[in-house]
Each structure stands twice: as structure tokens, then as C-alpha cells.
Amino acid sequence: MRVTIFGATGLLGKALMREWRGDELTALGQRDADIRDARQVQAVAKKASPEWIVLAAAYTDVDGCEGNRELAFAVNRDGALNVATAAKQVGAKLLFLSSDYVFDGKKTSPYETGDPRNPQSVYGRTKAEAEVRLLELMPDCCVARTSWLFGTGGKCFPDTIVKLAASRPALNVVNDQRGSPTYVVDLARAIMQLCRKGASGIVHAANAGDCTWFEFAGEIVRSAGLSTPVRPVSSAQMARPAPRPANSVLSPKSLHSLGIEMPHWQDALQRYLAERAG
Numbered sequence: 001m002r003v004t005i006f007g008a009t010g011l012l013g014k015a016l017m018r019e020w021r022g023d024e025l026t027a028l029g030q031r032d033a034d035i036r037d038a039r040q041v042q043a044v045a046k047k048a049s050p051e052w053i054v055l056a057a058a059y060t061d062v063d064g065c066e067g068n069r070e071l072a073f074a075v076n077r078d079g080a081l082n083v084a085t086a087a088k089q090v091g092a093k094l095l096f097l098s099s100d101y102v103f104d105g106k107k108t109s110p111y112e113t114g115d116p117r118n119p120q121s122v123y124g125r126t127k128a129e130a131e132v133r134l135l136e137l138m139p140d141c142c143v144a145r146t147s148w149l150f151g152t153g154g155k156c157f158p159d160t161i162v163k164l165a166a167s168r169p170a171l172n173v174v175n176d177q178r179g180s181p182t183y184v185v186d187l188a189r190a191i192m193q194l195c196r197k198g199a200s201g202i203v204h205a206a207n208a209g210d211c212t213w214f215e216f217a218g219e220i221v222r223s224a225g226l227s228t229p230v231r232p233v234s235s236a237q238m239a240r241p242a243p244r245p246a247n248s249v250l251s252p253k254s255l256h257s258l259g260i261e262m263p264h265w266q267d268a269l270q271r272y273l274a275e276r277a278g
Contacts, residue, residue, distance in 0.1 A: 003195065004028065004050040004092070006035060006083055007057030011154040012097065015184035016056065020192055026050065030057070035079030038086075045086035052195045053087045055080060055096045058127075062101070065123040066241040076126035077133065084134050084141065094138055095195060100147035100179060100206075102128040105245020110210075113145075113202040113254045121242040131202070140200040144191060147206045147250055148216075151184030152275050157213070159276065161220045165228035171221070175214035175232035179248045180206035183268035185275075193260050203258070204250035207265040219266060223273055 001023040007013045008027035017027055026048040033044045035057050045053065058076050059065060065072035080096060087094040101124035102117045117128040131143050150156040164171055182205075190205045211219070214232040221228055235244065255262065 001052055001195065002026070002048065002050045003052045003054065004045065004048045005054045005056060006033060007055065010056060010058075010060075011149060011151050011156065012056045012184045012187060014153045015151055015188040016054065016191065019185060019188040035082055036074050038082040041082045042086045042089060045083075045090050045092070049090055050092045053083060053092045053094050054191060054195070055083050055094065058097065060123070062121060062123045062244075063241040065126065066121065069122050072122050072126045073129075076123070077130040080130040081133055081137065084137050087141075088138055093195070093198070093200075094134070094141040095191060095199075096130065096134055096141060096143050098131055098143050098145045099124065099127045100145060100248035100250055101245060102131065102145065103245055103248055105177075105247045107247060110249040110251035111204070112251045113204055120245065123242060142194055142199045143202045144194060144205045145202065145250060146182050146187055146204075147179045147248055148181040149184055149187070150181060150272060152272070157181075157216065158220045158269065158272060161217050162224050162226070162276075165221045165224065165226045168228065170229040170231060171217060172231050172233045172238065173214040173217040174235050174238050175212045176234050177244050177246055177248075178210055178212050180208070180210045180250060181216055181265040181269065182206045182262075183265070183272055185271065186262050186268055190255065190260055190262055194258070197258055197260075199258055203254045204252060205255055205260075205262065206250045206252070207262050207268045208252060209264045209266065210249040211265065216265075219269060223269060
């Protein structure tokens with residue numbers, strides 16, 4: 001297959017480029033194609049003539065989006081529409097990366113693909129609106145929602161925790177937000193399978209299992225061989241500009257129905273730490 005990846009220089013994009021084998025890839029970073037520029041997007045899509053486009057480019061700073069609303073919508077919603085329009089013009093299928101933050105977090109069980117969207121943050125709204133518009137424009141596109149991404153080659157929660165645990169006497173981490181940490185290597189492999197299987201509609205793609213940020217941090221510290229105490233605190237005690245869902249665990253049923261399984265997040269963490277150390 002000919003596959004074009006928008007956002008190839010990001011955390012997930014780098015993993016996609018490393019993991020994808022056996023197909024013809026075109027890697028586009030922001031310097032190659034600013035997805036806010038419809039003409040530029042159409043030109044690069046026409047040149048690459050892909051069978052699949054994977055849209056991993058996004059403004060993912062959740063707190064930053066709260067203070068930069070126009071930029072957030074320009075990239076995450078309007079930019080996604082530009083890519084979808086270009087995909088339609090060149091006859092390519094589209095896989096769009098979305099987020100667990102399209103949900104409000106009030107559900108007490110894992111979120112299914114058909115559960116109603118009710119985002120609480122600007123970032124969540126940009127992704128939710130993009131989903132709706134893309135599925136209207138390209139009903140057969142694949143919307144892959146994921147959560148709590150981590151990996152080497154950029155800023156991520158485990159990397160931050162390891163660095164802080166090595167330099168601080170104790171860490172305070174929120175214990176009232178629950179989700180599924182997802183290793184970009186495992187997500188990249190799942191995306192590759194989704195494209196090869198011709199997936200369409202909404203799919204939830206996250207590592208198996210779930211935890212709170214506090215539980216995640218504790219596992220990171222232990223696995224890194226550190227003994228720094230990790231203390232649970234509430235979201236109210238660690239006030240951030242953007243509200244986060246209390247529960248954003250994504251049900252794996254949609255992924256399993258396609259014959260795709262992702263490893264447990266604890267297994268993924270061990271492999272991440274080994275990759276980080278190497």
C-alpha cells in the first residue's frame with residue numbers, strides 16, 4: 001500500500017515510521033505540510049497519491065488549547081477537514097486519531113464507540129467536532145480514539161515522572177482520573193493493522209487495562225528502580241487550566257471485533273522504559 005502520514009515528526013508519527021513495514025510510506029511533518037493550509041495539503045496528497053492517509057498531526061497540549069482556542073480549532077478541526085477533503089479528492093481512505101477527551105468522564109464503566117460525546121475541554125471539543133465533520137464528509141473513514149499516549153522521542157508522562165522522581169523528595173499525583181496509558185509503539189502497530197484490514201467507523205485503540213495517574217506514576221517509579229514516595233492528591237488540589245474526565249477508559253470491544261488486541265499497559269511500560277534506557 002501507499003500510505004501518507006501527516007504528523008510524522010510527533011510522538012506517534014515517529015513510532016509509525018519506525019514500526020511500519022512492507023508498505024510505501026510518505027512522511028510529512030509540519031514543515032512539509034501545515035494542515036491548516038488546504039492548498040498545501042491537497043498538493044502533497046496529489047503528489048503522494050496514497051491509498052491510505054493517517055492523520056496523526058494535532059495540537060495536543062490540552063492546557064495550551066484552553067488559552068489558544070482559535071489555534072486549537074484551526075489545527076484539530078479545520079486542519080482535519082482539509083486532510084479529509086484532500087483524501088476524498090485523491091480517492092484515499094483516511095484514519096484520523098482522536099481522543100478519550102471527547103467524553104465527559106461521568107460514566108463508571110469503559111466508554112463504547114457509540115456513547116455520546118460530551119467534551120469538557122477546548123481540546124476535547126476540537127476533536128469531537130472534527131469526528132462529526134469527518135464522518136459526515138467521509139462516512140467510511142476510520143476514527144481511532146486513543147488515550148494517555150507515551151513513548152520515546154518527546155515529552156510524555158513517564159519521562160516526566162522518572163526525571164522528577166530522580167530530583168524530588170516526593171511526588172504528588174492525581175488519583176481521581178482513570179484511563180488507559182497507551183504506548184505509541186503498540187498504537188502504531190494497531191493503526192497498521194486497521195489500515196490493512198480496511199477499517200471504517202469509530203474504533204477505540206488503547207493498551208489493555210486501566211489505572212489512575214497516581215497508580216501509573218507509582219508503577220513508573222517502581223519499574224525505574226527508584227524509591228521516591230508517590231502521594232495521591234485530588235484534581236482540585238492540582239488545578240489545571242483544562243478540565244479532565246474522571247473516567248476515560250476506552251472499551252476494547254471495537255478493536256477486538258476486528259481481530260486486533262493491544263498488550264496491557266504495564267507490559268507496555270516495561271518495554272518503554274527499556275527503549276528509553278537503550
